[in-house]
Amino acid sequence: MLLRALIFPDHLLPLLPWSVAQSLLCRLALQSPADLLPAFVGAAHAPRSDDAHPVTKWKGACFFENRAWLEFRNGTGRGLGGGVVHVEVRG
Numbered sequence: 001m002l003l004r005a006l007i008f009p010d011h012l013l014p015l016l017p018w019s020v021a022q023s024l025l026c027r028l029a030l031q032s033p034a035d036l037l038p039a040f041v042g043a044a045h046a047p048r049s050d051d052a053h054p055v056t057k058w059k060g061a062c063f064f065e066n067r068a069w070l071e072f073r074n075g076t077g078r079g080l081g082g083g084v085v086h087v088e089v090r091g
Contacts, residue, residue: 013021067088 013025016024067086069086071084071086073082073084
């Protein structure tokens with residue numbers, strides 16, 4: 001069984017003295033552009049069945065001044081449909 005770590009070394013960088021954190025930061029390579037984006041921390045809930053426009057909304061730390069929602073698209077009424085993720089950024 002493969003277990004994932006809940007805390008990674010780079011999560012502790014803000015708690016370390018700057019000289020130690022800087023040397024560790026230089027050794028941590030970015031794997032992809034997604035490493036520059038904040039991680040999602042928040043909650044999501046599915047729409048109720050009686051909603052006219054089924055939309056899932058969520059709040060999270062990375063969406064503090066922004067909004068994001070998922071609009072479900074299942075025109076066939078059977079099985080899996082699809083969805084559109086909307087992100088509204090306030091500048």
